[in-house]
Each structure stands twice: as structure tokens, then as C-alpha cells.
Amino acid sequence: MSPETASQEETESGSGKNRSRVGGRVTLRGDLRLAVPDAAAAFGVTAAVFVFLYVRMGSGTSATVAVMPFMDDPRTYWMYLLSQAFGWSALLWAWGTVMIGLLVSGTRPERLRVSPQTLERWHRTTSLTTMALMLAHALMFAAELVRYEAQLGWAERLWAAFADSFVPGWYDSGTGQIAIPIGQAALYLAVPLGLLFYVRHRIGARTWRVLHRFVIVVYVLSVWHTLLYGTNVWYGEWPRTVLWLLQIPVAVLLLARLVGPARRSERLGKPGSVRRLPWWTLRAAGRVVVAGVAVALLVVALSGRDGGRERPVEPPSTSPHPHHS
Ligand code: HEM
Numbered sequence: 001m002s003p004e005t006a007s008q009e010e011t012e013s014g015s016g017k018n019r020s021r022v023g024g025r026v027t028l029r030g031d032l033r034l035a036v037p038d039a040a041a042a043f044g045v046t047a048a049v050f051v052f053l054y055v056r057m058g059s060g061t062s063a064t065v066a067v068m069p070f071m072d073d074p075r076t077y078w079m080y081l082l083s084q085a086f087g088w089s090a091l092l093w094a095w096g097t098v099m100i101g102l103l104v105s106g107t108r109p110e111r112l113r114v115s116p117q118t119l120e121r122w123h124r125t126t127s128l129t130t131m132a133l134m135l136a137h138a139l140m141f142a143a144e145l146v147r148y149e150a151q152l153g154w155a156e157r158l159w160a161a162f163a164d165s166f167v168p169g170w171y172d173s174g175t176g177q178i179a180i181p182i183g184q185a186a187l188y189l190a191v192p193l194g195l196l197f198y199v200r201h202r203i204g205a206r207t208w209r210v211l212h213r214f215v216i217v218v219y220v221l222s223v224w225h226t227l228l229y230g231t232n233v234w235y236g237e238w239p240r241t242v243l244w245l246l247q248i249p250v251a252v253l254l255l256a257r258l259v260g261p262a263r264r265s266e267r268l269g270k271p272g273s274v275r276r277l278p279w280w281t282l283r284a285a286g287r288v289v290v291a292g293v294a295v296a297l298l299v300v301a302l303s304g305r306d307g308g309r310e311r312p313v314e315p316p317s318t319s320p321h322p323h324h325s
Helices: 006-010 028-034 036-059 063-067 078-105 116-148 154-166 176-203 205-212 215-229 238-259 274-303
Strands: none
Touching: 028 036, 028 116, 028 176, 036 063, 036 078, 036 116, 078 116, 078 215, 078 238, 116 154, 116 176, 154 176, 176 205, 176 215, 215 238, 238 274
């Protein structure tokens, strides 16, 4: 989740911007410093979402409680709520950084009055913030599990919470058996794909660029994980519709980026030679698939056939997932 064009970023200059560089190169340490205001805003958003979820749980309108009635107590489950809040800010920041990244690597709309250098900087800082938020989301879930497994000794408690949250395949209850590994895959891919930017002088700019493209997979996994597991988007109600609708601009920008990449060498053009035809066909097919996805997203959102369940009139009788023994 870092910018596409090293060449543009090398030309960046101006007050305050060069503090993130050593010998003309952007450094992680410098970008971490630049990310402070962005991260502060993200924590503000997280706090607002937390309060919202807390109040909803207290007032009996929480979808989470409708799915899991035993959670009808925000004072006990505040860490779970905080985990959810970090999940939402992580997803929002992931959305933002992907959108900015696509603007950097695609053709920028003329109306956009932000310089490519500024966009790149925003892309770098928001991607660092996204990683921190994703980690905070998983850590708060682990913290809630530590609280929950009170019958175990401390070592087992910490291990059970760590394994359930961070070891793929360990969590063995309900939808989480699939949804949690998807979230873990998103987190574990985001970190190297994002941070490789800072060592691209070692691995080569081309290798970095090729690897960095896979960051879109991180985003798709994050959205998939949320649609599958988020109890606040469990039912076919407005939050789920909004989540689907938010994916349309991403698909449109991705298509625009593929059709009009900033780098001349990435334009589709003509196949050139018969030898290049399979590769050209693959790239052309990619554009058609993304266009199809954009249309499909619109159909899903407008038709309401979005995988949301019907909210039951009577709350289901559920219990927390079994304690580890
Ligand atoms: C180690 C990785 C992860 C773990 C253990 C994890 C765990 C969970 C759990 C247990 C839930 C269910 C909460 C609920 O009841 O709604 C959840 C939901 C969610 N997760 Fe994750 N997750 C991980 C990675 C991610 C990533 C990478 C994102 C991306 C931004 C993300 C975003 C969300 C969102 C937005 C929700 C919905 C929360 C809600 O409904 O209020 N998660 N996650």
C-alpha cells in the first residue's frame, strides 16, 4: 500500500516534505512521523465508532446483540466493541488508501487539484495507518479472548487468545473458521506488500512494483472478511448496502487505472506480435473482468440480494463459543 511511481516521488520537494527522506530516499521512519496526524484522525474515527456501537448495545438496537444475545452488556464486552470499531476504521482507511493509490497509478482527473507528490505522500501515510488499525483490530479481539477465557491459567489464556486470533486455522467456532483466516491473510499480506516500498532500492523498483499490485488482494480479502463475519452488517439492512455501494468507486477507479495507467509502458495498445498475444489477451481480459465486477456490484446493491440475513423477530438462543479446556 505505497505509491506506484518512484520517479515522481524522487522529484518531491518543499517545506516539511523532505523530512521523510535520507539521501533523497523516502524512509519508513520519516513516513511514520508524517503519518502522525493521519493516525490521530483514524483514532478519532475509531473512538466515534466505538461510542456509537457502545450506545447501540446499551439501547438494545445492536445488530451484534441480535446475532449473539449473550453480548447484551457493553460494559463487559467493551473490548469486543473496540475491536469492531478498529475493524471499521481499518476498512475505511484501507478504502481510502486504495482509492488514492489508484489515482496515483492511473490517469488523474483534471479537476483534482492535488499534486501527484501530495497524493503519493497521502497514500504512504494512510497505508501505514491502515496496517496499524488492522493490527489494533486483531489485538483487541485477542484481548477480549484473554478476558473471556478466565477459567484458564495466565499462560494458557494468553496462548489461546493469541492462537485464536493470529494462527490460521486455530479458531474453531462457526463462520469464524473461514472468516478469521481470511482476515489473517489480509493482515499478513498487507504488512510485507506495504513495507517492501521502503526497501525497493534493495529488491529493485520493478520487483517492488509487480509485488505491490497484489495489494488489491488485501483489500478484497478485508471486504470479504467483513461481509462474511461483521455482525453489524449481518442483516440485509442499510449498513450492508452502504458497504457494497462503497466498493463501486473502487472498481471504477481500478478499471480507469487499468485502461489509462500513468506509466506509458503499462498501456494495453496492440498485441504487437503473435508471441505477445497470450499476455495481451490476459491483460485485456483483466479489464473486462473488472468492468463486469463494477456492474455486478451495482446490481447487488440495487437489488438488495447482498447476502444479508433476515433479522429474526425473536432473538436466536446463542451462547458464547465454547471455553478452551
Ligand atoms: C488477524 C486478523 C483478524 C482477526 C482475528 C479478525 C477478527 C474479527 C472478528 C472476530 C470479527 C467479528 C466481529 C463482529 O462481531 O462483528 C471481525 C469483524 C470485522 N473485521 Fe476483522 N479480523 C481480522 C482482520 C481484519 C482485517 C485485516 C480487516 C480489514 C480492514 C478487518 C475488518 C473487520 C471489520 C470491518 C469487521 C466488522 C465489525 C462489525 O461488524 O462491527 N478484520 N474481525
